[in-house]
Structure formats: structure tokens, C-alpha cells
Amino acid sequence: MNYYLGMDIGGTFIKGVLVDQSGKVIADGKAPTGCAEGGDAMIANIAALCADLQGKAAVKACAVGVGCAGMISDDGTVLFAGNLGLKNYPLAQRLSALTGLPVKVANDANAAALGEAAYGAGKDYSDSVFITLGTGVGGGIIIDGKLFQGGKNVGAEIGHTVIIHGGEKCTCGRKGCFEAYSSATALTKFTRAAMEEDESSAMWKTYTPDTVTGRTAFDYADCDDTAKRVVDGYIYNLACGIINLANVFRPQAVILGGGVAEQGERLIAPLQERLDAKIFGGQGYAPVKIVKATLGNLAGALGAAKLVIG
Numbered sequence: 001m002n003y004y005l006g007m008d009i010g011g012t013f014i015k016g017v018l019v020d021q022s023g024k025v026i027a028d029g030k031a032p033t034g035c036a037e038g039g040d041a042m043i044a045n046i047a048a049l050c051a052d053l054q055g056k057a058a059v060k061a062c063a064v065g066v067g068c069a070g071m072i073s074d075d076g077t078v079l080f081a082g083n084l085g086l087k088n089y090p091l092a093q094r095l096s097a098l099t100g101l102p103v104k105v106a107n108d109a110n111a112a113a114l115g116e117a118a119y120g121a122g123k124d125y126s127d128s129v130f131i132t133l134g135t136g137v138g139g140g141i142i143i144d145g146k147l148f149q150g151g152k153n154v155g156a157e158i159g160h161t162v163i164i165h166g167g168e169k170c171t172c173g174r175k176g177c178f179e180a181y182s183s184a185t186a187l188t189k190f191t192r193a194a195m196e197e198d199e200s201s202a203m204w205k206t207y208t209p210d211t212v213t214g215r216t217a218f219d220y221a222d223c224d225d226t227a228k229r230v231v232d233g234y235i236y237n238l239a240c241g242i243i244n245l246a247n248v249f250r251p252q253a254v255i256l257g258g259g260v261a262e263q264g265e266r267l268i269a270p271l272q273e274r275l276d277a278k279i280f281g282g283q284g285y286a287p288v289k290i291v292k293a294t295l296g297n298l299a300g301a302l303g304a305a306k307l308v309i310g
Contacts, residue, residue, distance in 0.1 A: 003057070005050050005064040005101070006305025008108060008298075009033060011083050014046055017301040018053040018061060021309060023119045027056040028298065035084045042084070043091065047098035064095060064103045065307035067111030067300040071154045076105035079154075104307045106149070108300050110156060113140025114147045115303030116255050120295040125252040129245050130293070131158065133214075133260035136171070137179040137241070141249060159183070163240045178244075181237040184214035184259045187230075191217045194230050201226040214260050218267075235267070239274035246288045247280045257293035264292060 001020055008015040010033060018027040031049040034041045046066070054061055068091060070081025076092020078084070092103040106114070113122075113130035122128040122142060131139040137159030141148040150156055159179035160172050167176030168186070180186055192209045194217070195201055202224035207216050217234070220227035242254055254275075261267065272290045276283050295302060 003059045003061045004305045004308050005053060005061045006301040006303070007046050007049065007064060008067045008111065008300030008304055009042070009046070009069065009084065011035070014049055015297060015301045016049045016053055017298060017305055018057055018059070019302070019305045023302060023306065023309065025298070026059070027053045028301070029053055033084070035086070039086050039089045039091070040094070043094045043098060046095055050099050061101060063308035064099060064101050065111070065304035066091065066095065066103060066105045067108040067304040068105055069108050072105050072107050074153060076103060078105070102308070106147070106153070106304070106307055109138030110140040110147055110149055111303035111307065112257065112299040113142060113303065114306050115295055115299040115301070116257070116293050117142040117145070118306045119302050120299060121255045121291045121293050122253055127249070127251040128253045128255055129158070129249055129251045130255045130257060131242070132258040133182060133256060134184050134258035136185070137183045143249070158245060161241065161244060163237060163244065178241040182234070182241055187214045187217065187234050187260060188212050190233065191230050194226050198226045203227055218263050235270050235274070239271050239278070242271060242290070243275055243278050246275060250286050251288060254288060254290045255293050256290065257299065261292050268292060
């Protein structure tokens with residue numbers, strides 16, 4: 001039996017799994033990222049977690065897959081990852097030197113997409129698009145069971161497609177990006193603005209502008225017109241981005257992950273209704289289903305392991 005390690009590098013913690021050939025988790029754990037101390041400190045923490053997981057299971061892995069934020073080159077160099085403070089950092093080379101194992105690296109959102117496609121909500125589909133609705137809008141694209149990463153592995157930045165020309169400023173510098181309207185950050189921003197405009201909103205009963213989250217408007221949408229307008233606007237914009245992706249890739253499924261996706265059918269049902277009504281050519285011949293991700297926080301680590309399982 002062969003065993004494989006999957007590492008998902010977050011801003012605060014590294015999540016790791018040790019799996020067998022089928023993707024069954026044999027051991028899992030986490031360690032501090034330590035990126036504030038530099039790339040080499042982070043690599044040392046990853047290597048220590050790899051050793052810990054192998055020790056727990058009393059087995060030796062044959063390869064390590066890593067999901068890391070930012071732009072990743074073919075040889076596993078992190079060209080740029082702002083939130084980790086990395087630039088032109090040879091992650092694969094240095095982790096391989098510490099572990100004695102071959103290493104493959106992919107963008108973290110792409111790794112999560114691969115994890116859901118292989119072991120989660122997308123396992124019954126050969127073609128899927130994974131969208132994370134968190135601090136930003138990330139995701140990945142699976143075509144014929146394989147991860148699509150674009151030229152030099154830096155494509156599939158779905159959050160930075162424009163859905164409203166000249167709209168809200170995005171962190172990437174453009175205006176009107178999908179991320180600027182459909183991330184949890186954007187939803188929180190729009191909710192806060194709506195509350196400040198309507199001091200009679202029921203949302204004030206349990207929230208202030210300082211405590212608003214991506215859940216706030218959904219919590220009150222059934223009893224407060226202002227909250228409902230925020231939710232309706234959010235769903236309208238999210239549907240726009242999803243329909244664009246569906247028209248380009250025509251996947252069998254669009255998989256939603258991240259904090260906002262925890263709304264489940266309250267979010268998915270109206271999105272599906274809009275997709276059904278607006279997708280090019282209708283849903284009759286090549287339907288697209290919207291589903292919720294199922295792997296939670298392990299999606300990235302499992303997808304990273306899948307990189308080396310093949």
C-alpha cells in the first residue's frame with residue numbers, strides 16, 4: 001500500500017493529511033504556518049507536520065502534495081503569495097530536501113477544487129467548477145476529471161472576471177470583479193452599508209456595523225425588508241458570475257464552498273432558479289447543477305494529496 005501526504009498552507013495554520021491510494025484519511029493534523037518568520041520557518045513547520053503524520057500512522061509516505069496561495073510555477077516555486085510574504089520562493093525544492101520526498105505544489109483554490117472533484121461533492125461529475133465564497137472569491141476548474149490551471153499554472157482566477165463594468169473597486173486593482181460583489185467580505189460590506197442607511201432595520205437588534213458578518217442579512221431576510229434586499233442583490237450578482245462560468249465551461253456541476261455556502265438551500269435554490277432561467281440554450285441538453293461542497297476544511301489538503309496520487 002502506498003501513502004501520500006497533502007498539505008494546505010493557510011495564513012495561520014497548515015492543515016495536513018496522510019492518505020492511502022484511494023484517498024482514505026489515515027491521519028490528519030495541523031501546525032502553525034509561521035510565515036511571519038520567513039519561508040524557511042514555514043517549510044520547517046510543514047516538514048515537521050509531515051513527519052508527525054507519518055509517525056502517528058507508523059507508515060512512510062512516498063510523495064507530498066501542497067496547496068499554497070498565490071501564483072505557482074511548474075516546478076513548485078511560489079512566484080508571489082502576498083498573504084504569506086513569499087516571492088520567488090522554491091517551496092517544492094526546499095520541502096523535498098527536508099522530507100526526502102518528491103513534492104508537487106498547486107494554488108490552494110485549485111487544490112481544493114481537485115479535492116472536491118476527487119473525494120467530495122464533485123466525485124460523480126467529470127466536469128465541475130468549484131467556487132469558494134470567503135474573504136475573496138477563489139476556485140478551480142475540473143475538465144474531464146483533470147485540474148485545469150491555464151498557462152504556466154496561473155489561470156482559473158475566476159474571482160477576477162468582471163460582472164459589473166466600472167463597478168466596485170477590487171483588491172486586484174480592477175473595478176466590478178466577481179470577488180468585489182460575491183465574497184463574504186463584499187456581503188458584509190453591503191450589509192453594513194444597508195444597516196447604516198436604515199436605522200429601523202431589524203438587523204440592529206443583534207448586530208452593529210462592527211459585528212456584521214456574511215450571515216447577518218441571511219439571518220434577517222425572512223423578517224426584514226432591508227436584509228432581504230441585501231440577500232437578493234447578493235444572489236443576483238453571484239448568479240451572474242456563476243452563469244458566466246457555466247456558459248464558458250458548461251460543467252455538470254458548480255460546487256460552492258466557503259463560509260457563505262453554509263447557507264445551503266437558502267442560497268442554492270434561488271441560484272439554481274436563476275441559472276436555469278438564464279443559462280445559454282437552457283438546461284435541457286446539458287444541465288448544470290449547483291451543489292454545496294462537502295469536504296469542509298480538508299478539501300485543500302485532500303486535493304493536495306490527489307496532486308501526487310495522480
